[in-house]
Amino acid sequence: MSLEVLENAVITLLKLAVVKLPEDVKSALEKAYRAERSPIGKAQLEAILDNIKIAEETGTPMCQDTGLTSFYLEAGSRFEGLERVEGILRRAIRRATVEVPLRPNAVDPFTQENTNDNTGRQVPYMHWRIVDGDFLEITTVPNGGGSENMSALKMMSADEGTYGLKKFVIENVVEAGGLPCPPTVIGLGVGGGPNIAMDLAKLALLKPLDKPEADKTVARLERELYEAVNRTGVGPMGLGGDSTTLGVKIEYAHRHPASYPVAVAFHCWAARRATARIHSNGDVEYLTHKV
Amino acid sequence: MKKVELVTPIAEKDIHKLRIGDTVYVTGTMVTARDAAHKRMLQFLKEGKESPVTFEGLPLFHCGPLVKKVGGKWSVLAAGPTTSMRMEPYEDEVIKNHGVRLVIGKGGMGEKTRQAMKKYGAAYAVFTGGAAVLAAKHIEEVKGVEWLDLGTPEAVWVFVVRDFGPLVIAIDSEGKSLFEQVQAKAERNKARMLEQSGFQ
Numbered sequence: 125m126s127l128e129v130l131e132n133a134v135i136t137l138l139k140l141a142v143v144k145l146p147e148d149v150k151s152a153l154e155k156a157y158r159a160e161r162s163p164i165g166k167a168q169l170e171a172i173l174d175n176i177k178i179a180e181e182t183g184t185p186m187c188q189d190t191g192l193t194s195f196y197l198e199a200g201s202r203f204e205g206l207e208r209v210e211g212i213l214r215r216a217i218r219r220a221t222v223e224v225p226l227r228p229n230a231v232d233p234f235t236q237e238n239t240n241d242n243t244g245r246q247v248p249y250m251h252w253r254i255v256d257g258d259f260l261e262i263t264t265v266p267n268g269g270g271s272e273n274m275s276a277l278k279m280m281s282a283d284e285g286t287y288g289l290k291k292f293v294i295e296n297v298v299e300a301g302g303l304p305c306p307p308t309v310i311g312l313g314v315g316g317g318p319n320i321a322m323d324l325a326k327l328a329l330l331k332p333l334d335k336p337e338a339d340k341t342v343a344r345l346e347r348e349l350y351e352a353v354n355r356t357g358v359g360p361m362g363l364g365g366d367s368t369t370l371g372v373k374i375e376y377a378h379r380h381p382a383s384y385p386v387a388v389a390f391h392c393w394a395a396r397r398a399t400a401r402i403h404s405n406g407d408v409e410y411l412t413h414k415v
Numbered sequence: 416m417k418k419v420e421l422v423t424p425i426a427e428k429d430i431h432k433l434r435i436g437d438t439v440y441v442t443g444t445m446v447t448a449r450d451a452a453h454k455r456m457l458q459f460l461k462e463g464k465e466s467p468v469t470f471e472g473l474p475l476f477h478c479g480p481l482v483k484k485v486g487g488k489w490s491v492l493a494a495g496p497t498t499s500m501r502m503e504p505y506e507d508e509v510i511k512n513h514g515v516r517l518v519i520g521k522g523g524m525g526e527k528t529r530q531a532m533k534k535y536g537a538a539y540a541v542f543t544g545g546a547a548v549l550a551a552k553h554i555e556e557v558k559g560v561e562w563l564d565l566g567t568p569e570a571v572w573v574f575v576v577r578d579f580g581p582l583v584i585a586i587d588s589e590g591k592s593l594f595e596q597v598q599a600k601a602e603r604n605k606a607r608m609l610e611q612s613g614f615q
Contacts, residue, residue, distance in 0.1 A: 163416070164436060167581055168543050175546035187545040188481040188493035188568075225492070227481045227568060238566045268545060270498045270522065291609055298601045301594065303498055303522040305544035352608055356601045361544055362522065363583055364597040394545045 125406040127205065127212055133400050133408045134216035134262060136415070138193075139224045141264050141398035142185040145176060146412045148334040149309070149370065149395045156307050156360075156367035165365025169307075172360070172393055187394045190226040191266035193217050193248035196330060200257030203404055209260065210250065217242045229269075251323075258404040261411075263330055265397045271304035271390040277322055280384040289314060290349060292386050293372070297353050302362015305392035307370045309333065310353065313387040316377035321385035324375035329391050333371040346372050360393075370395065420578075424472025425516040427536040433584050435593040439540055440580035441517070444558065444573060446470055447478045449497060451569040452562060453505035460512055467561045468571050470513040474540075477502055477520030479568025481547070482557070489557040491574070495547030496521040499539070507531035519582060523594035529586055539586035542579075553579040 145153075153176070157169040179186035195213055199206055218241045220226055230244035231237065242248070255261075276296050280288045293312060313324030337343035349372040359365025370393070379385065399411040416436040421429060423443025433439065446468055448456070459466050480494035499506075499520030506524065509515060510531045518524070518537065521544040532538060542550060556575040563570045585593040 164583055167438065167583070171543040171546045171549055171581060175543070175549040178548045178552060182548065184492050184548050184551070185481060186493070186548060188479065188495050188547040189497075189545075190481070225481065225483060227479070227493075228566070240566070270544065273498070294605050294608060298598075298605045301523065301598055301601070302541075302544070303500070305521070355608065356604050358597065358601050361541060361583075362594060362597060363541065363585070364593070364600070392545055 125204070125402070125404055127208060129406050129408065130209070130260070130402055131212050131216050131219070133402050134213060135220045135223060137262060137264060137398050137400045137410070138217065138220040138226065140410060140413045140415070141266050141396045142190050142224060142226065143183055144180050144413055145186070145395065146332065146397050148332045149397070150176065152333050152370040153307070153393065156370060160360070160365050160367050162359055162365035164363045165360040165367060168360035168363060169367065185224065185226070186396075187268060187392070188227055189268040189270070190229065191268065192229050193242055194251065194265060195248055196251045196263040196265070198253050198255050198261040200259045201254055202258035203260045206260070213248060213250065214243050217248050259401050261399060261401045263397065263399040265329060265391070267396070268305060268392045268394065271308060271392040274300040274304040274390045275322070275325070275388065277318055277385065277387045279318060280386055282382060282384045284384060286345065288384070289386050290352065293349055293388055294352055294356065296388050297358060297368060298356055300390065301358055304390040305394070306358055306362060307360060307367040307393050309370050309391040309395040310349070310372045311389040311391065312349070312372060312374045313389070314374060314376040315379040316385060317380070317383070318385050320377050321387035322389070324377060325387040325389035328373040328375040329389060329395070330397065331373045337374070342374050342376065346374055421517070423474070425474070426472070427516065430516050430536050430538050431588050433538050433587050435584050435587050435591045437584040438580065439582040439584060440578045441474055441582065442577050442579070443575070445474045445476050445576045445579065447476045447480065447572040447574070449477060449479050449569050450501050451565045452571045453502050453509060455562060455565070456513070457505055457508055460508065466513070468573065470509070470515045472514060472516055474517040474519050475509070475515045477518070480572060482567055489560065491551045491554045491557060493547035494550045494554060495545050496542045498522045499524050503528060510535050510537050523585055523592065529590050529592060532586055532588055533590035536588050538584055538588055540582035541585045542582055550579070553577055
């Protein structure tokens with residue numbers, strides 16, 4: 125497979141991600157619009173749905189904040205040229221910054237200088253997993269800075285259990301108010317260590333909203349949290365209403381006996397997510413979008 | 416809750432007619448400013464330097480747009496609001512010294528801004544966060560740009576807008592805040608849920 129195929133596929137993926145929402149997110153927003161009882165909340169959801177339509181029709185990013193780029197990679201062990209993928213991803217994001225375009229969002233934390241091309245130290249962030257196969261699967265999840273800023277981690281006391289966990293989520297949702305651009309998608313990471321919990325919260329945001337969880341305990345907790353969050357009344361944009369979240373998704377890990385880490389990550393209503401699978405023979409499939 | 420059309424320059428008396436929950440559409444000139452621009456405005460005031468942009472009777476939009484330069488002319492692709500709270504440390508001084516009548520952003524603002532709005536006759540309106548292409552659709556032209564050295568998101572953009580909205584009034588010139596009301600209700604709902612045994 126030529127490396128140019130991979131680079132072009134990544135640019136297409138980055139564009140798809142910021143221009144068009146996956147179907148599951150779109151139908152969740154439509155459902156929220158139909159169910160919303162607050163007139164102000166409903167008007168916000170209407171503006172959101174209008175915005176999605178214009179973005180699709182004009183091929184323009186739906187939100188000016190195209191995020192700090194992360195790539196989640198599933199690398200088939202038999203996929204050739206893995207050692208060159210990082211370089212290609214960096215080149216692709218630079219090109220996409222001009223061609224899509226994406227807003228330049230990589231800033232040096234000490235000099236405050238913007239690199240203007242969306243690359244920098246540890247940026248784009250890459251999360252690798254090695255799997256069996258001869259393909260490379262790439263997922264990108266552009267998220268606004270406003271919702272990233274609402275992320276939270278707590279090392280709970282082990283005896284707080286699921287009540288503590290729910291309390292943690294509800295407290296953070298109410299404190300965040302309109303800042304993460306609700307209705308949000310909420311990713312919850314439970315267990316592991318502090319770094320693992322936040323990683324899991326982010327991974328939970330990769331899950332589609334319309335696939336019920338196989339694990340019954342997790343499925344029930346997700347459902348309960350979804351209902352509880354929507355009972356807070358924060359509503360679209362924090363202006364009040366029934367729709368505060370489109371879905372709560374959980375990933376978990378076993379924990380240390382003395383620790384109960386929980387992490388929450390928010391994705392704004394523009395819960396952008398796109399996945400491409402690039403096969404060794406050069407075939408490219410876009411798994412989240414019709415192309 | 417009423418629907419209001421505002422044309423710039425906005426008169427102070429028209430601001431006093433607005434109440435929280437009202438929906439507003441703006442036509443005329445609008446100027447963007449984010450953290451860095453606010454900081455510089457205050458620095459200019461301190462040093463007695465004249466600011467290259469005026470906000471007199473104009474809406475100040477918390478926005479870092481996604482822009483493109485085609486054939487020497489800027490066009491706006493996406494221009495949703497950014498989190499207004501970041502401008503909270505500076506906004507009261509900007510309202511006081513620059514005659515801002517309407518601040519547009521998302522997420523709400525704090526006590527200092529609320530007091531300044533009450534005192535100087537201004538209001539805060541929310542544009543749907545992330546609805547950036549809907550915003551761009553109502554921006555007809557880029558009239559100018561200042562302080563581009565801050566980077567395109569942080570620069571001060573002067574837009575010509577038509578029917579820019581829907582904007583929801585979230586702080587009015589009486590000092591009432593829609594966010595505060597919603598937040599107080601959410602706190603009560605939270606407390607109720609945490610007490611309920613069913614929640615466990």
